[in-house]
Amino acid sequence: MAKEQSSSYLRPDVVSRLSTMEMRARLVVEGFITGLHKSPYHGFSVEFAEHRQYMPGDEIRRIDWKVLGRTDRYYIKQFEEETNLKSYLVLDTSRSMDFKSGADVTKLQYATWLAAALAYLMMRQQDAVGLLTYDEQLRKYLPPHSTKIYLQSILLELERVQAANATSTGRALNMAAERLHRRGLVMIFSDLFDDPDEVLSALKHFRYNQHEVILFHILDPRERNFDFGRDAIFRDMENSEEMMTQPRQIQRAYREAMRDFIARYRKECRERRIDYVLLDTATPFDVALFEYLNKRKKIGG
Numbered sequence: 222m223a224k225e226q227s228s229s230y231l232r233p234d235v236v237s238r239l240s241t242m243e244m245r246a247r248l249v250v251e252g253f254i255t256g257l258h259k260s261p262y263h264g265f266s267v268e269f270a271e272h273r274q275y276m277p278g279d280e281i282r283r284i285d286w287k288v289l290g291r292t293d294r295y296y297i298k299q300f301e302e303e304t305n306l307k308s309y310l311v312l313d314t315s316r317s318m319d320f321k322s323g324a325d326v327t328k329l330q331y332a333t334w335l336a337a338a339l340a341y342l343m344m345r346q347q348d349a350v351g352l353l354t355y356d357e358q359l360r361k362y363l364p365p366h367s368t369k370i371y372l373q374s375i376l377l378e379l380e381r382v383q384a385a386n387a388t389s390t391g392r393a394l395n396m397a398a399e400r401l402h403r404r405g406l407v408m409i410f411s412d413l414f415d416d417p418d419e420v421l422s423a424l425k426h427f428r429y430n431q432h433e434v435i436l437f438h439i440l441d442p443r444e445r446n447f448d449f450g451r452d453a454i455f456r457d458m459e460n461s462e463e464m465m466t467q468p469r470q471i472q473r474a475y476r477e478a479m480r481d482f483i484a485r486y487r488k489e490c491r492e493r494r495i496d497y498v499l500l501d502t503a504t505p506f507d508v509a510l511f512e513y514l515n516k517r518k519k520i521g522g
Contacts, residue, residue, distance in 0.1 A: 227255040231505040233326050236334055242380040243373070245334050246341035253342070253510045306348040306517070307365045307405030309432075310336045310375075311397055312382065315356040317414050319384035321502065322443035331502040332410040332439050333379045335509055339408065340379075342510065344372045346517075352378055353401075355393035356386035365405065391419025398426035406520065407432045408513070412439055413486065421489050428493050433520050435496040437509055438486060442501045445479060 229235050230248040239245045288296045318329035326334075340350045344367065351365035352375050363375060390411055401407065407427050413420055427434050483499060490497035498512045 227252045231256070231507045233331055233334070233502055233504075233506070236506070237326050237330070242333070242337050242376040246337035246376060249334065249338040249506050250342050250345070250510075253338070253507050256507060306343075306520070307403050308339075308343055308348055308350050309365065309397075309401055309405060309407045310340060310350065310352045311394070311407060311409045312336055312352065312354045312379075313356070313388070313390060313393075313409075313411035314354045314360065314382050314384055315386055315388040315390075315414075316384050317388050317412055318439075320412075320441055320444070322441050326502050327384070328412055328439050328441060328502055329382065329384050331500075332437070333382055335437065335439075335500075335506055336408075336410055337376055337379050338506055338510065339513055340372060340375050342513070344369065349405075350375060353397055354378075354382060355390075355397065356384075357389040357393070359393060359396050359400070362400065365403070388415050390415040391423050394420065394423030395426055398423060398430055398432075401427075401430070401432065404431045405433070406435070406516070408435045408437065410437045410439060412444070417482070417485060421486075421493075424490070424495055425493055428495065433516065434493075435498060435512065435516055436486070436490060438483070438497065438499045440499075440501045442503050445501055446476065 227248075230239075230252040236245050236249060239248065285296050288294070312332055314329060318332065319327050321327040336352070340352070343350045347367055349365035349367040350372070352361070352363040353359065354361045361378060363378060390413060394409070397407075409424075424434060424436065487497050487499075496512060496516055498509060500509060
């Protein structure tokens with residue numbers, strides 16, 4: 222695959238034309254790996270599947286001497302049941318996530334494709350991956366496993382996801398924190414349209430349980446800039462109420478409120494040592510994958 226073609230699969234509009242979740246995950250990851258040597262990814266690498274770097278205490282007989290000869294670095298053969306890290310993909314499937322302002326993708330589609338790519342990448346690194354979906358309450362839970370066949374279960378569940386019901390992110394995340402007993406990396410995908418006090422309290426709950434956390438805050442571009450033109454009818458995605466207004470009259474106030482909303486999450490996540498990643502549905506997927514890889518490098522195996 223040519224590098225130019227491979228990197229095109231990092232764009233959500235290109236991924237939207239692919240037919241299966243497995244194809245989306247695989248091609249996004251391949252496009253990401255192709256670009257790792259380019260700025261700003263210089264110095265990062267991904268070691269996959271059958272090997273991991275030798276650590277003090279590992280059995281010398283498991284060193285792969287062929288890899289040593291090629292790379293001058295020590296790696297050991299790693300078996301299918303071994304895992305470096307337990308990761309949990311926590312996906313908001315409430316009705317507000319079904320919003321899209323143009324002809325591209327909804328927030329939920331973007332979130333599921335990103336989650337699928339992360340699952341694919343982590344499985345190839347021999348990490349155990351699980352999936353939890355929620356709206357007003359927890360809906361589906363697949364506990365973390367690292368076998369290749371389990372990836373298909375996660376991708377199938379992501380393929381089936383549909384937006385439904387109202388949002389209760391704070392309540393649902395608190396329930397998730399109670400359920401996820403094994404310490405690991407928790408990755409949350411949500412538009413965060415809920416009471417920030419409740420959501421931040423739930424995020425603190427994860428940290429209290431000693432989880433590492435990445436919060437992917439996913440918005441539609443127009444939810445960030447409120448660029449809807451002269452007249453518009455706004456419909457609440459969760460209760461179908463409608464309101465007609467002239468967006469330009471309230472655009473300035475809206476943008477200031479959104480800036481404050483984002484700034485609060487960024488500040489309080491930083492104070493809680495939570496990685497906050499702001500995305501919109503036009504953002505190339507390598508932005509989020511790089512944030513994951515950076516986090517993975519910091520916390521180790």
